[in-house]
Amino acid sequence: MPAISVIIPIYNVEKYLRRCLDSVLNQTFQDWEAICVNDGSPDNSAEILDEYAARDSRFKIVTKENGGLSDARNAGMAVATGEFVLYLDSDDFIHPQTMEIAYSLAVRDASDIVSFTYDRIYRPQLMVRHVLGLDTDNVIPRRMHKRYKLGNIPTLITDDIYEYATERTHNKYSKKKKWLVKHCQVWKNLYRRDLIADIPFIKGILFEDFPWWSEVMLRNPRTTIAPLPLYFYIPNFGGIVLSAKQLRIMQSLCTGIRTAYLKYVARATEHQMKKWSENFQWYFINWAFRKIKYIDNDTDMEAARECFRELARIGALDRPPYKWAVKLREKICCFIK
Helix, strand or coil: CCCEEEEEEECCCHHHHHHHHHHHHCCCCCCEEEEEEEECCCCCHHHHHHHHHHHCCCEEEEEECCCCHHHHHHHHHHHCCCCEEEECCCCCEECCCHHHHHHHHHHHHCCCEEEEEECCCHHHHHHHHHHCCCCCCCCCCHHHHCCCCHHHCCCEEECCHHHCEECCCCCCCCCCHHHCEECCCHHHEEEEHHHHCCCCCCCCCCCCHHHHHHHHHHCCCCEEEEEEEEEECCCCCCCCCCHHHHHHHHHHHHHHHHHHHHHHHHHCCHHHHHHHHHHHHHHHHHHHHHHHHHCCCHHHHHHHHHHHHHHHHHCCCCCCCCHHHHHHHHHHHHHHC
């Protein structure tokens, strides 16, 4: 049994795949397996995966019909054997010490989760280069060359993840700001496999991280927070706003809200429900409702109304925790009449 299973969903990423796999191969920590899930990719990704699997037996290939990101992650989890799990998107890459640092902290603190962060300089740098028409495919972040001493890494250990996990924008003077576990991206954490093995991602939706992370938090994971920029992700250089696409985003967000809300109603303590509502639920409701301005036809608009009618029916729009959330609820109620 390896210490870490790295789950890598792969679809149409031959342009970036070698860089991603090299970042795993070049880890200072060696006790890992990489579960590479070929999600029916039509490009040359399969050939690249065969190349790496032939070079190193720690690369394990799972080949399946295309089912989307959630389905690929679920397929990877089904065969993962590591004590811990790390998710890595195949167009992204990680710092050479990511596994060494995360695993060492997990063992040291007996933690279920070790939370790090992504490089917030690299992404804007790529966006600027894209606007200027410069190369974005071969830019190596300066922080990739930085080396960390384990004994000097600042950390915070908590048995109440709700005090730090959030979608909110906190005051820059807040004492907690340094330690916040911001947003729901699954690739920013190392997880004990037993903690998450029976929590599947919802197949077929976008932003599947939100309901998944919401359920993970319900399990009261002991968490070590180490605010190091160990993950490097490639921004989406798109920007096309289509009504059908925005409707799908809205429907996905509402599905995530509905799924998570019902679990919290059934299982959450009063503290968990309060914190989740304040730090996640209403921010995602707001995000979903903002998509209305992009919808340009009656059919899609009616489908959007039905999303929010369902949230109202189950009580997910009750008890808004902020003044802005009260006003938002009023707008939604007017919209769905």
